[in-house]
Amino acid sequence: MNTLFNQPLKVVNAGLQSFASNIQKVGGDVIALAWQPPALGNINAGMDLASLLRHPLVEQANNIAMERYLNAQPVLVDVMYASEAIPEMSERKCILHSGPPISWENMCGPVKGAIVGAMLFEGWATSHEEAECKVLTGEIHLEPCHHYHAVGPMAGIISPSMPLWVIENKTNGQRSFSNFNEGLGKVLRFGANNEEVLNRLFWMRDELAPALKAAVRQLGELELKPLMAQALHMGDEVHNRNAAATGLLTKRLLPALLACHLPLENVQRVVAFITGNDHFFLNLSMAACKAMMDAAANVPFSSIVTVMARNGVNFGIRLSGTGERWFQAPANAVEGLFFPSYGVDDAAADLGDSAITETAGVGGFAMASSPAIVKFVGGTPADATNNSRRMQSITVGRNPAFTLPALNFAPTAAGIDVRKVVDRGILPVINTGIAHKQAGVGQIGAGITTAPMPCFVDAITALAEAVSKGEKQ
């Protein structure tokens, strides 16, 4: 004891800063940890969390959900118009958007702009005013993509005449969908809706979609997990960087497309469109991730997060064990790199269904595979590696289908456990594009954000309630 107290003391303080300050005032040497109690210090949620930790019902459910996620085999099987793929959309005039449900009044600029664009595209309106009026009178129905096994990047708008990628999970036969990527510049998903945007959408509907449908039919089914796994070894994280994956897709699709005997000019335009857009694979990556997470959904008592999505105002999550219920909180800001002449004041809030990639263990969770992504979203390759490592502490397990060369081929962290997020205060990291807050300006940057803690805390409470009921049965 004498030896101990004769040495200079170093104090580590976890908790209130004032404890540290007092010691520092009298000349002590203190390291203050940025610690805070679990569940944002909410005592009831903390008790709920405590009731769920190591709970056998939850553990068992997570094993089942994780196994279903790991066993999912998402395969590209077809290209269909939304009205065919999702018949409910034709029964009433329906437009799907990204993120959790939200009313027109509360929507952000880019999403409103994109909905107007989709109505002009469908011929449901001829002006912005008419479009807005029809939405407000309830003639047009707005619903989340996720309510129909679909996902869309940024505004995520899907209207009945738009073509969709059709992905089937071969393990359970369940289908998932995503729209086609329009490329960069003035595009609907960032809220642009001028003639250029509409003409591109018409062309995608009339020429691109039939060509890709024919190519997919010619190719037969295309397994997406091996393709994504290969792209992870080629510098993609298949969310914000899809250059390699797009190349790998092109390599498979083009020979099939050439075998379809379409007019050469048609083929040339399709090839120019695909090879001109390094993000073309993103929507397929998202739909594949949606298929994997849908496989894990609806396992009673499971604490695995099956959806993370943003509507430009709120961030929403769903848990496997609480089914279709959304838990929402205002979206966090995106820290990132802005394109020249733009800054944080120009940015819309975090937007889009693309966080389904992180939900499935890629994107930000697989950043270590993509050191070059930091040139796009900011930071250093070491940050990228650290993000992938940190995510391992909030997941149920890892996915051996997706390995990270920079971490000596370690599998990605996967199966976000809402209990671990709330207990450890570590939020899922998300790579994302940044939209301008005004409709139609487009992408103004890219960066890294996190899911907001309150939705995880709310989810804990709901899950604890469900588990408590389950115990009594």
Add this chain to the structure above:
Amino acid sequence: MNTLFNQPLKVVNAGLQSFASNIQKVGGDVIALAWQPPALGNINAGMDLASLLRHPLVEQANNIAMERYLNAQPVLVDVMYASEAIPEMSERKCILHSGPPISWENMCGPVKGAIVGAMLFEGWATSHEEAECKVLTGEIHLEPCHHYHAVGPMAGIISPSMPLWVIENKTNGQRSFSNFNEGLGKVLRFGANNEEVLNRLFWMRDELAPALKAAVRQLGELELKPLMAQALHMGDEVHNRNAAATGLLTKRLLPALLACHLPLENVQRVVAFITGNDHFFLNLSMAACKAMMDAAANVPFSSIVTVMARNGVNFGIRLSGTGERWFQAPANAVEGLFFPSYGVDDAAADLGDSAITETAGVGGFAMASSPAIVKFVGGTPADATNNSRRMQSITVGRNPAFTLPALNFAPTAAGIDVRKVVDRGILPVINTGIAHKQAGVGQIGAGITTAPMPCFVDAITALAEAVSKGEKQ
């Protein structure tokens, strides 16, 4: 002093192992370093080396050579038959091979097989016996590719009717060449020469070459350094791994090919061939590297290595300051991973001109960019990173055009300095394929090898002589 000798002693021994053994025998704790004197302990070469270190003539020459290497802008400008691109080849029946000069009698199996194949392809012989007879009587001339600004992987055979990639260094107008990659399996470059191999060569001459010539003309000039730099950010090291680079090339070439209005069946076969071979870009990478190193060649007194190449028996190097002179030594063995049912006894010695990639700072020097390469050549991602770091100690500088994400975007080590190799005893590391020693079996593995030290020691002596003469002028 008392304190020092009262502590348990740990001895570090650099040099003769017997010093360490003696201490160990009496119970001492010794770390024996694997040190050896520079220049393989050759005293004369060691004195030559000493005369060259920090020599102003050499330093000045290296600055010039390095600048020319860094400023090289290799651009794909054309596809031509060897007889057009290298007119000397038509004047007499000439076949080019990889590595330093070697007589038919001394050649290894795969190179002999490939030469016979080229003669069958050219119609210069109808049987192996006839081919061998014509070579032995001197009717056919065998010369290294490097004597004509050309490079070829493995056997590296180029005969007059074969199509070549034509690369131009836009900085000095100098052209360099490489043949087309045939893919894997039974191929000429591994010494196969059966009907399947010849039919593929006929098709490459008659359909692939005209199509690619038309596509390159349609595309205009294609800068290769930016494409290689991008591939280094996508998991390639552009020697043993070219999957991303081939994808990036395809993305540029295919739209141009489609715009050439060739018959659809022709385009389909060309596309199937290119998209079916992840090594297709290798030969372009090699020719681009050749252009960069040719730019640095022939600077009097420069100690920069401008060629490393293997003929299946000897490893040869050339220095900038000693012009066209070859320095040769028996090739080292390749340590690597063998395909099932093959082993080290089946392997041919290190073979091919592809070490031009390492000479130019990519390949093994850029392994840190390609952690996934270790799945192909053996080792761990950490080995790959260490190789890239270690090469920094034997080069004149670095190449900011080629950066390595895993090393926080550090530029690759480039401009091998023969003085540093000999002084530090660190050999250039080379990623390479492994050929079966019998003609025609093909590739049986891939791995890592090093250039043999004696050729660097010989080069030191020759350079010292040149510098000594230079001093007297």
